[in-house]
Amino acid sequence: MTTTSIIPSIHLTSVYNLLIDTYGEMHNDPDYDPLGGLVGTILSQHTSDINSDRAYHQIIKTFPTWEEVRDVPTHLVAEAIRSGGLANIKAQRIQDVLNTLTTQQKESGGNKPLTEYLYDEIEKRTPEEAWRYLRTLPGVGPKTAACVMLFDMNRSIMPVDTHVHRVSKRLGLIGPKVNAEQAHTVFAKIAPPDWVYGLHVGLIRHGRQICHAQRPKCGECPLYAQCAYVGSVNPQETGIS
Numbered sequence: 001m002t003t004t005s006i007i008p009s010i011h012l013t014s015v016y017n018l019l020i021d022t023y024g025e026m027h028n029d030p031d032y033d034p035l036g037g038l039v040g041t042i043l044s045q046h047t048s049d050i051n052s053d054r055a056y057h058q059i060i061k062t063f064p065t066w067e068e069v070r071d072v073p074t075h076l077v078a079e080a081i082r083s084g085g086l087a088n089i090k091a092q093r094i095q096d097v098l099n100t101l102t103t104q105q106k107e108s109g110g111n112k113p114l115t116e117y118l119y120d121e122i123e124k125r126t127p128e129e130a131w132r133y134l135r136t137l138p139g140v141g142p143k144t145a146a147c148v149m150l151f152d153m154n155r156s157i158m159p160v161d162t163h164v165h166r167v168s169k170r171l172g173l174i175g176p177k178v179n180a181e182q183a184h185t186v187f188a189k190i191a192p193p194d195w196v197y198g199l200h201v202g203l204i205r206h207g208r209q210i211c212h213a214q215r216p217k218c219g220e221c222p223l224y225a226q227c228a229y230v231g232s233v234n235p236q237e238t239g240i241s
């Protein structure tokens, strides 16, 4: 596994410190189970955490291994995850991922449990390569792949959701024309790996509590002096476009 050393800009350092001062220290708690994380992330799409957690617990209670989930008729998987919503689509998506991993492993002559296979495939790549690899799996987009990388594997890829994207642009951490998908790559270049989790959680909290999409509360914002949106910093100097 390759580790990268990144020296953060003064601007990013100020933003990071202010986020930590405002929202507290953040600690990641990875379980190093990327396949469970991937299934959990698929289940979490378009539903609440409570519903997707319930669906996840039900699928692992019903089927003791991911190989069983792969092999049973799709409607039985859908039944097990019914509480997570969009059950038929998600059941098919989960089985597609499991079948793709099975085919990949067969082609490379391996015979490990799928959980172990996916873990090894991620571990042997750099974070950015592993993020790109995950995205080759059916139905796995940039944010889902980044969630697995960061939350399950503790590898420094920033999941960019709507809050992270909006707040990063306003602060000038990324350029005004950088879209959410490109932002994943930008953060991999500008943020020290140890900061990625704290930045992710801090930017989401800031987006939810103060820097709203409509009518951000700039008057009470602790990051005002670091914000390109209100003109405190120049996005041309701070943002990577």
Ligand code: SF4
Pocket: 170, 171, 210, 211, 212, 216, 217, 218, 219, 221, 222, 223, 224, 227, 228, 229, 230
């Ligand atoms: S000053 Fe306003 S736009 Fe800038 S980060 Fe704070 S709330 Fe968001």
